[in-house]
Amino acid sequence: MGLNIVVLVKPVPDPKEPPRFKPDGTLDRLAMKLALNPYDKYAVEAALQLKEAVGGTILGVSMAPPHALDALREALAMGVDEFVLLADKRLAGSDTLATSYALSMVVRKVWSNLGKLDLVLCGVESSDSNTAHIGPQIAEWLGIPGVSYVDKILEVSAEAVKVKKIIEGGSMTLLVKTPAVLSIAGTTYVPRIPTLRDVLSARRKSVTTWNIDEVGIDPARVGLLGSPTRVVRMWAAEVKRKGKVISDQDPDRLVDEFLEELRKDGISLR
Amino acid sequence: MDFTITKEQEELKAVVREFADKHVFPRVVEFEANQEIPPEIVKEMARLGLFGVVFPEEYEGLGLDPITAGLVLEELVRGDPECSLAVAFLVHTSWGHIACKYGSEELKEDVIKRAARGDLWIGIATTEPGAGSDLTGISVTAKKEGEGYVLTGEKAYISGVKEAKEKGTWFKDGGGHVTLAYTDKTKGHRGMTLFFIPLTDPGITVRLEKEFGRKGWSFGSFTINEVKVPEFYRIGDEGKGFYIAMEGFDHARAYIALTCAVAGKRALEIAAEYTKQRRAFGQPIAKFQGVQFQLAEHWSRLEAAHALAYKALWALKMEQEGKLNRFEVTKIAASAKLFAVEAAKAALDGAMRWMGAFAYTEENPVALAWKAVKSYDWAEGSLDIMRLIVAREVLGKEYIG
Numbered sequence A: 001m002g003l004n005i006v007v008l009v010k011p012v013p014d015p016k017e018p019p020r021f022k023p024d025g026t027l028d029r030l031a032m033k034l035a036l037n038p039y040d041k042y043a044v045e046a047a048l049q050l051k052e053a054v055g056g057t058i059l060g061v062s063m064a065p066p067h068a069l070d071a072l073r074e075a076l077a078m079g080v081d082e083f084v085l086l087a088d089k090r091l092a093g094s095d096t097l098a099t100s101y102a103l104s105m106v107v108r109k110v111w112s113n114l115g116k117l118d119l120v121l122c123g124v125e126s127s128d129s130n131t132a133h134i135g136p137q138i139a140e141w142l143g144i145p146g147v148s149y150v151d152k153i154l155e156v157s158a159e160a161v162k163v164k165k166i167i168e169g170g171s172m173t174l175l176v177k178t179p180a181v182l183s184i185a186g187t188t189y190v191p192r193i194p195t196l197r198d199v200l201s202a203r204r205k206s207v208t209t210w211n212i213d214e215v216g217i218d219p220a221r222v223g224l225l226g227s228p229t230r231v232v233r234m235w236a237a238e239v240k241r242k243g244k245v246i247s248d249q250d251p252d253r254l255v256d257e258f259l260e261e262l263r264k265d266g267i268s269l270r
Numbered sequence B: 001m002d003f004t005i006t007k008e009q010e011e012l013k014a015v016v017r018e019f020a021d022k023h024v025f026p027r028v029v030e031f032e033a034n035q036e037i038p039p040e041i042v043k044e045m046a047r048l049g050l051f052g053v054v055f056p057e058e059y060e061g062l063g064l065d066p067i068t069a070g071l072v073l074e075e076l077v078r079g080d081p082e083c084s085l086a087v088a089f090l091v092h093t094s095w096g097h098i099a100c101k102y103g104s105e106e107l108k109e110d111v112i113k114r115a116a117r118g119d120l121w122i123g124i125a126t127t128e129p130g131a132g133s134d135l136t137g138i139s140v141t142a143k144k145e146g147e148g149y150v151l152t153g154e155k156a157y158i159s160g161v162k163e164a165k166e167k168g169t170w171f172k173d174g175g176g177h178v179t180l181a182y183t184d185k186t187k188g189h190r191g192m193t194l195f196f197i198p199l200t201d202p203g204i205t206v207r208l209e210k211e212f213g214r215k216g217w218s219f220g221s222f223t224i225n226e227v228k229v230p231e232f233y234r235i236g237d238e239g240k241g242f243y244i245a246m247e248g249f250d251h252a253r254a255y256i257a258l259t260c261a262v263a264g265k266r267a268l269e270i271a272a273e274y275t276k277q278r279r280a281f282g283q284p285i286a287k288f289q290g291v292q293f294q295l296a297e298h299w300s301r302l303e304a305a306h307a308l309a310y311k312a313l314w315a316l317k318m319e320q321e322g323k324l325n326r327f328e329v330t331k332i333a334a335s336a337k338l339f340a341v342e343a344a345k346a347a348l349d350g351a352m353r354w355m356g357a358f359a360y361t362e363e364n365p366v367a368l369a370w371k372a373v374k375s376y377d378w379a380e381g382s383l384d385i386m387r388l389i390v391a392r393e394v395l396g397k398e399y400i401g
Ligand SMILES: Cc1cc2nc3c(=O)[nH]c(=O)nc-3n(C[C@H](O)[C@H](O)[C@H](O)COP(=O)(O)OP(=O)(O)OC[C@H]3O[C@@H](n4cnc5c(N)ncnc54)[C@H](O)[C@@H]3O)c2cc1C
Pocket: B123, B124, B125, B126, B127, B131, B132, B133, B134, B156, B157, B158, B159, B160, B219, B375, B378, B379, B380, B381, B382, B383, B384, B385, B388
């Protein structure tokens, strides 16, 4: 069949190194060694397993400054075939809206160059900002289906993918038309360790660098000025909800048990 | 003089570090208890390319230099301070290099390609029940017979005999040893020749020793009962075996020096962490100056050993580039092994002391490192022989017995 897969990857401050902060409390990215976002490795692994199963080409895409390429090379070492880097000073300070817009434009261009696109895979979030916005936003920009927290790609055909998605307290299975954007959760796809030969040959793989003009990105919609988000405060969210799974062979009994649970929680039912 | 490493070397190290942290370190105690490295770990080493690091690319190796091989080895030692992985790596790398450098084209096609893929392990067999330091005392003989040679005799205290004999468990094709034999006993040193002998040959019988340490990689003897090998399994010319073996020892000694320095440092780090947690007389024992000063002394010596080990690896590289001669390389490699083994033993002794009675258990990686480093009092040349070599190179041959 041969799938054309785009994998979005991001350089982040190396999680193995102690973080360094600027006086204002934000991460001092320039002072820190960069590494491939750990969540993205699951997406790369998912792409590699798909390619091994049905064939195809994997194209890595990243929006990052040129010096980040060393960190991104790990994706090439893992087996990504080619790479496109969107690098432009005007992108600095972009929030998730601006970033997803810019990346969606790169995907559009790649799509038209390839003639056919099947899947856009990305990590569920990045370890340095953890918004989990990018995947769903890109799907919106491109007007194609998007599924986040994908645990496993179960089946793939020329027009659709069947995926298992993690939801709070369980999972659901979806059949999705392709092309689609899938954010891969870090569970099933344990990233492979590249071989030494892969590391050496990654340096010889082709990397294309584009600036925003080459992609047709509107400069007014990226960078600090093109970003509506203002970070006011950061804190860890607390999940107080609790889930309970009720199962029973008999559907009538199941409904009764379910209603009983609701009653116990003080939800009045007529 | 520049100690920085290239981006590429850093990336290679990162891969091995990930493997060592995830798959090796958590299981080291198991290596000792079960007296073997789990086969899946050796197979993963093969998949990563760790058995082909220095072999030329035309024979499916990675074509990297000894310094880069050392950088990679360092990560294996950090992951496995009981050093079984280091033994598997360094013996194969050193003696595979020798087989490749002096072997025939057919041998390279047959043996080196499989070795580089990690389908075949390469060991070394010079020692015998009756001869170790003085190799003129060996009794294994090789007789020319038709298209090949027939070997007979016994080798003893040899690393990797089980892994080489048992086809398919660790390596697809088992392994073989670069073996020193007399082709003409009347000529002494000049009558010795090296051969590659597959231990899977039915004429080879292996007997395992119960090792004292580094138990993950086997150690034992093998008898050679009229084993016939093809002529292309001869490594180098007849009569050159002793000299070629000496070159192989230089490679092994440089890697051993690095192994000991890194195992020692790793153990000091583990012990230092322990001294911060462990309290006595109202404070962490790390606060006692008696501990601090010893730690600093040992660390400094290991730092020197570490640098000298890299100088030895650099010397191997310079020799390959025609910039240093054999004698210079031999001298540096012998100094490096001598210094690193002594420095590491002393440091490990200290590290064990600070860890108290907990050090004296089979679960303590520092104790495992101590037992492993101790093997290098002898393996690949005893420390006295290192002293003899350095003295000979400094004073001149005429002053040595
Ligand atoms: C764990 C382990 C693994 C090994 N693996 C291998 C292997 O894979 N292949 C292999 O071929 N061999 C292997 N060996 C053997 C090793 O190479 C020998 O132990 C070493 O060469 C010393 O030989 P020996 O044990 O016979 O000691 P001997 O030669 O009997 O020496 C005994 C003592 O006398 C000292 N001595 C000897 N000559 C002199 C001298 N001229 N001046 C001063 N002191 C002297 C020695 O330093 C030593 O302390 C291994 C040994 C060990 C412990």
